[in-house]
Amino acid sequence: MPTTLSAFNGLDEKELAELDAACGWSLSGLELKEVQRQFRKMGRQPSRGELETIAQTWSEHCKHKTFSGPVSFRDGGKVKKYKNLFKETIVKATKTLNKKWCLSVFTDNAGIVEFGTGGKWGLAFKAETHNHPCAVEPYGGAETGVGGVIRDILGVGLGAKPVLNTDNFCFGRLDTKKKLPRNSHSPERIMRGVVEGVRDYGNRIGIPTASGGIYFDDGYLLNPLVYVGCAGLIPVDKIEKKVLPGDLIVSIGGRTGRDGIHGATFSSANIDEETSASAVQIGHAVNEKKTLDVLMRARDLGLYNAVTDCGAGGFSSAIGELGSDTGARVRLEKAQLKDTRIEPWEIWVSESQERMILSVPEAKLGKLETILNAESCEYCVLGSFPGDGRLLVTHGEEKVVDLPMAFLHGGVPNFEKPAARRKVKISAAPPARPAGLGAVLKDLLAHPNVCSRHSVITQYDHEVQGGTAIKPLQGKYGDGPGDATVICPRAATLDQEDFAGFAVTHGFGPGVGRIDPYQMALHSVDEAVRNLLCVGADVSRTAILDNFCAASPRDPEVMGDLVLAAEGCHDAAMAYGAPFISGKDSFYNQAKDAEGKEYPIPISLLISATAPVRDVRTAITMNFKEAGNPVYLAGVSCRGMGGSVYNDMTYSGNNQVSPLDMEASVKLYAALSKAMKAGCVAAAHDVSQGGLGVTLAEMAFSGGFGAELDLSGAAAEKGLTPLELLFGESPARLVLEVVKEKEAEFLKLVKGRPVAEIGYVSEEPVLEALLGGERFFREDINDLKRCWKKELI
Amino acid sequence: MIIEIWTKEKYAGNEEASFIGRLAHAGLKIEAARLSRLYRVDAEFTRDEFDKLGSSLLTDPITERYSLSPGKTGLKDAYRVEVWLKESVTDVVGESVKEAITGVMGKAPGAVRFGRAYYVRCDSEVKLKHAVTRTLVNAVVNKFKIEKV
Incomplete structure (x- = not known):
């Protein structure tokens, strides 16, 4: 001490x-x-225990002081003040939209929306980051990230049954030439460890890992981002929970050890060479599976009044949260320990994994113990919730914590953070056109942010539980890059006659964020909604999650990026009618590089989205299906190469970001949704990373068909260059293969919208694109696929 | 007692090729490699009892072999890299194996730790150490040693 x-x-x-x-x-x-x-x-x-409790309760990880605090944003000569940035942007949109199908938002461990038609089920959805632990120990960090977000789903309401895991990663370029500081891991090693951690935890616990993405950028060289998510089903009558005075505090699952001390406060620190091993947490999927099985049985028998997970901060956080109204009386000597060489305060704040805290009426403890013993799940009764509003923690005769809850949860001081708009020089000049557009297409397909992720995806068991109706890899050969995953969660509903499902996907665009954080948020929401549309989900019922990652909020420009992105989130949610139901933020993602300079990540916003699929049998995949079917491009191709993969490969001289016309997009998607419901669309794929050329190539080689295309009829902004048309990444565009026999009906349903025929699916395995009389490229689809199908790991 | 388990040569091609590729990525060319799993069982069992654990609990007799004397994998003139989690780090594989041993033997060992051994035929121990620290070992959670076999 x-x-x-x-x-x-x-x-x-x-x-x-x-x-x-x-x-x-x-x-x-x-x-x-x-x-x-x-x-x-x-x-x-x-006491040490009290200071540790305060440090974790007031940590950025637990209190989100930056996002929920006051901000003064300077944009040129104008200043805008926020009292609570999060509430005045993200939460405001959800409150204003006030969707009846949102059952629980921003109040519990995950957001919950209605699922299915009977009013019986809710779908809980949550995504988290586990960045700092993964930078230090990629395998353990990723494992415990997955374990933690699963426990969020187990701890929402009275417990939801997990049916899907998601994973999104940002790593430094595997071919980076930058010199790394001593003790840091290479991107290849971080990626391998993270993928193996996500794989081992998800596969062992029996939850499909079936939706995600990987983004490479040297901005993440020292600070990888590891977003892990989980979705689960919960009976609507199990959403409410309330700790009652007199309930016992029961900890179930893993034992408590010295692993993971200071995880919550660690996430508020920059990583450096002094980073300690004690922040490393180790996952145990089998223990969490036992906990899951106990919870589902005990929940349905009504054996507890409330539950939450032991996450960052351990008992201190979980018991503190559950007892925030009632107070808590905790006897730490009752805890099941891994190691007896542990200080009482360490038991209190340890972040040992796989532990859940239940609030159990004394009369029901016996029945709960029977289930716990039957499932070989360890447990201990740590104390009770007395109802006096006081947190009293002891270990034998030693008083570890004796604090009023009001101080602990309401006493954190907050101060206004300055924020300023970052100045970015924009060049709107027409981009330079390279020779050989076919060669450019091949280079783009081989780019790390475009190429196949099969070597990662196939490590995950995405079939377990038997509900993965639309899989992450699609097409004739089972290797095409899907836009979204569709789950039919019968493993939870147990209704074999019900074909209701839900789609899950993501939108992510830090390349745009470097230039325009506001447009990044719009593009990300749009991409997520468009991906849902591509599989035939009902996008009018889209619910979204926000996960912000940023560098140090002490830098006004980092805060400025955050403000702009948060405003973009608000505006996009309002325009698309898509409420945020949950979210998380992670700051201080910066470290010192080999020269000792601060190395911050770019502002990064992951939008995770879900929407219902009324009948999973009607869901759509992305590959071309039949020769002779017409191909349409929906949406207007706009000027600007800003944030594109092409610019990352070879700067075109233009870094303008194409602005998103949200009103037009919403109308377009509504019309396309009707056409999809009418069975007019055989395949759909969004235009995103790599642009239209990449989208067409992926649809072609995933279906084993070619296409003959003339892009001269495509809706386009005035002055659009061929490079921008083919490889620009202006938002709100998707390519559709329309069922030939239903083309007339399709055209009727999309009348008045920017939807243009651009050619036909062909038997010959060649992708040919013309613009009037000019041939852009003519490439064998097998050659294109060879460029794309790289082994990342 | 350390029980070492490795894949029979005729089935080990994929894991060895993958391992050689990983070390090549870290700048080390190696001629041959073999991989094994290690279980350190802290218990007062007889040699026959340890044999029983090796043969009937920890080894797949069709594809794997085991030994109670580490270093018997058959790869000669090689370096042996032994990697363990530090004692302060929770070893979940070790914990699970401890439970399994308790079930099989009817008595619990004091502790079980899980580790790995890599047999590498290459020309430089210095280069090997460098590659190992870049690919196989994270100093935050692992300890390791290299010896010539």
Whole structure:
């Protein structure tokens, strides 16, 4: 124990900062002063356990101080003030939209929307990041990230049954030439560890990992991003939970050890060479499976009143949250331990995995114990929720924590953070046209952000539970890149006659964010909605999650990016009628590079989206299906190469981001949705990374068909160049293969929208694209596929 | 006691090729490799009892062999890299195997730790160490040693 701890109330600013660093709390000077003030008022020194509890409760990870705090945003001469950025953007959109099918938003461990038609089920959805742990120990970090987000689903309401895992990663380029600092891992190694961690946890616990993406950029060289998500089904009558005074605190699942101490506060710190092994957490999927099985049985028998997961902060966070109204009386000597060489305060804040906390009426403990024993799931009764609003934690005779809940949860000071718009030089000049557009297409298909992910996807068991109706890899050969996954969750509903399902997908565009964070948010929401549309989901019922990752919020330009992206989220959610139902943020994603300079990530926003599929048998895949069918391009191709893969490969001289016309997009998607419901569309694929050329190539080689195309009829902005048409990434566009016999009906349904025929699917395995009399390229689809199908791992 | 298990040569081609590829990516050319799993069982069992664990619990007799004397995998003139989780790091495989051993033997070992051994025929121990630290070992959670066999 640091010697200054016992004299905490008398420490000066410098001594407080030194103590904070020594203990790994990541509290600011202002926060430390406030803690000092409170304990002076109480007339005593704090214990180590109390300071640890405060540090984790007030951590960025638990309190989201940056996003939920006041911000002053300067944009040129204008200043806009936010009291609570999160509430005034993300939450505001959801509240304004006020969708009746949103059953629980922003109040629990995950968001819940209605599922199916009978009103019996809710679909819980959540995505998290586990960036810092993965930078230190990729395998363990990824495993415990997956385990943690599954526990969020187990801990929503009275517990949902997980039916789908999602995974999205950002790594440095595998071929990077940048020199890495000592002790940092190469991107290849981080990727391998992360993929293996996600694979092993998901496969062992028996949940399909079936939706995700990988993005490579040297901005993530030192700070990989690992987004993991989970969706689950919950009976609507099990959504409400309430701790009742007198309930017992029961911990089930894994034992408590010294692993993972300071995970919550660690996520508020920059990673450097001094990063400690104690922040590493180790996952145990089999223990979590036992916990899952116990919870589902006990939930249906009504054996507990509330549940939550032990995540960051461990018992301190979970019991503190559950007992925020009632208080809690905890006896740490009752905890099941991995190791007896552990301090009481460490038991309290340890982030050992696979633990859930239940609030159990004493009369029902016996029945719960019977199930726990039957499932070989370890447990302990840690204490009770007394109803006096006081948190009292002891270990034998030792008092570890004795604090009023009101101070713990309401006492965190917050201060206004300055934010400013980053200046980016925009060039709107016509992009330089290279020779040989066919060669460019091949290079784009081989680009790390476009090429096949099969070597990662096929490591995951995406079939377990038997509900994966539309799979991540699609097409004639089972290797085409799907836009979204469709799940028919009969493993949860147990109704073999019900074909209702849901689609899940993502939108992500940090390349755009580097230029225009506001447009990045719009593009990301649009991409996610468009992906859902491509599989035939009902996009009028889209629900979305936001996961922001950024560098240090102490940098006003980082905060400026965040403000702009959050405003974009609000505007996109309103335009698409798609409420945010849950989200998370992760800051301080920056580290020192080999030269000792700060190396921040670009502003990164993952939009995860879900929408219902009324009958999974009618869902659509992305590959061409039949020679002779007409091919249509929906949406207007706009000027701008900003944020494109092409620009990453060879800068075109134009970095303008194509702005999204949301009103037009919503109308277009509504018309296309009708055409899909009428069975007019045989295949659909969004135009995103790599542009139209890549989309057409993927549809062709995934179906084993060629296509003869003339793009001269495509709806286009005035002045659009061939390069922008083929490889620009302007949003709100998708390619459709229309059923020949239903073409007239299709045209009737999309009348008045920018939907243009561009050619036909052909038997000959050749993709040919013309613009009037000019041939852009003519390429064998097997050659194109060879370029695309690289082994990433 | 350490029980070492490795894939029979005729089935080991894929794992060995993949491993050689990983080390090549880290800049080390190697002539041959063999991989094995290690279970350190801390228990007062007899040699026959350890044999029983090796033969009937931990080894697939069709595709794998085991030995109670580490280093018997058959790859000669090679370096042996032994990698373990640090003692302070939770070993979930070890925990699961401990439960399984308790079930089979009717008595619990004190502890079980899981590790791996890599047999590598290459020309430089220095280069090998460099490649190992870049690909197989994370100093935050692992400990390792290299010896000539």
